[in-house]
Amino acid sequence: MIRVIAILAFWLLALPAARAAEICNETSYIVEAALGWRSNDEIAVEGWTRVRPGECVRAGPDIPAESGEPLLLYARSSAAYLGGVREWRGDIPLCVGPSDFSAEGVTDCEALGLEQRGFAILRGEHRQRTVLVEPAGFGDRAEEAGVQRLLQATGADIRAIDGVAGRRTTAAIAAFVRNAGLPRVPERPELIDALEAAALRRNATTGLTLCNETGEAAAAVIARQRNDAWESRGWWRLEPGACARVVAERLTTRAIHVYAELTEGNRPLSGGVEVFCVAPSRFLSEGRDQCAERGYAQAAFRQIPEPVEGSATLTFGPEDFDAEPAPIPELRDGGDEE
Structure with a gap:
């Protein structure tokens, strides 16, 4: 989880503007991230940036960082997984939408069909590059752990999410490729996308x-x-x-x-x-x-x-x-x- 400092939201209005951040995902989940930053005299919020396990993606406004202005971040897992949505959050309440959205200066989330979520403050090195983690600490094994978790979500007999591609994982991938009618085993990003789509279809009403x-x-x-x-x-x-x-x-x-x-x-x-x-x-x-x-x-x-x-x-x-x-x-x- 991202460590945050409890602070009142109005501090943003006194700071100059920021530049794009790099979000790295070292979890076993596909993550959707929303970012907030100061825009004129209001707070702008934008989402969702999708980050596969093991990926790093740049997001947010591309403005010089000399000012040192922080960003605000809220992230959630894809809805594909059994057991519900995981969150990476903080203490600053801002509005988010259920799908791709942008909002500025919004104070009444519910009236606009938005939801309130707690955003974390990104400062210093975390402002330039923030890493999302989970207790298992997968690190460079995150991509393989992500494949395993999605296989599990599609109903495959995956008993351990450890980021190590053993025989059970390899057999489950082969079975998925065969059942999905794919011509070959795709590269990992393509495989992750195909597994997520299958898991969403399977678990939408469970x-x-x-x-x-x-x-x-x-x-x-x-x-x-x-x-x-x-x-x-x-x-x-x-x-x-x-x-x-x-x-x-x-x-x-x-x-x-x-x-x-x-x-x-x-x-x-x-x-x-x-x-x-x-x-x-x-x-x-x-x-x-x-x-x-x-x-x-x-x-x-x-x-x-x-x-x-x-x-x-x-x-x-x-x-x-x-x-x-x-x-x-x-x-x-x-x-x-x-």
Whole structure:
């Protein structure tokens, strides 16, 4: 992760302008990056710059760097991967779009159909060349690790992401090339692109999706087992008529439970039978016991429907919520897809 210094956003207005930065990707994920910089008296933001594992790409404004002005960076992984989107972020809130975008001087993200994300500050040597990493520290093995992770996302039997092209990886590549009807094994960048496209097609609808047909705004929490222990997390905000994919991996069982509230009046989801811990704002609770002792409230969760081909959808209607408010304080901040 990129180390950042917490600082107020208005400092940008006092600094002269910057030049393009080099973004290097030493992770096993295809990364999409957005950059922010000062433009006149406002902050301009632009995205997305796509960077394959093992690549370096120049992005941002091409302006002389003698001034020493920093850039702002937010990066996310491609949506191709099982387990959801990964982020490389900081503390400066700016607006981003779901696809290619540019924005300047925007303060109300939601009104323009944009989302708010935290940007990291790039100064000094990181201003000229910043390296995105993950805990495994792949370094010059990032490209091969990226191929392995994408093979895994397409359903190949890849058990370890280590950046070493062993027999299992080589066999999985050969099977993918054969099944995709490619005339030969492509060069790594071309192979990465083909694998990403296949993974996006395969995983576009997998996982758990929650839909809100109540006519009011709602917020939801999920509970599931992780490493033999239960955890609950939330909240995901659901606008009227909207859906959110809250779990991105392929589902094999019904062992996920959901709780929700209508935000106007805090009316809780009815019909729940399994009790888990909840909090009034964005949270992650490990364990389902002794909620009060750990500073949480409790709520009764419903089990999700039986998954079909790796996916399940739970739709809320007005009849799914109690008439009386829940005994939990006002909510909620939005959540991220897992």
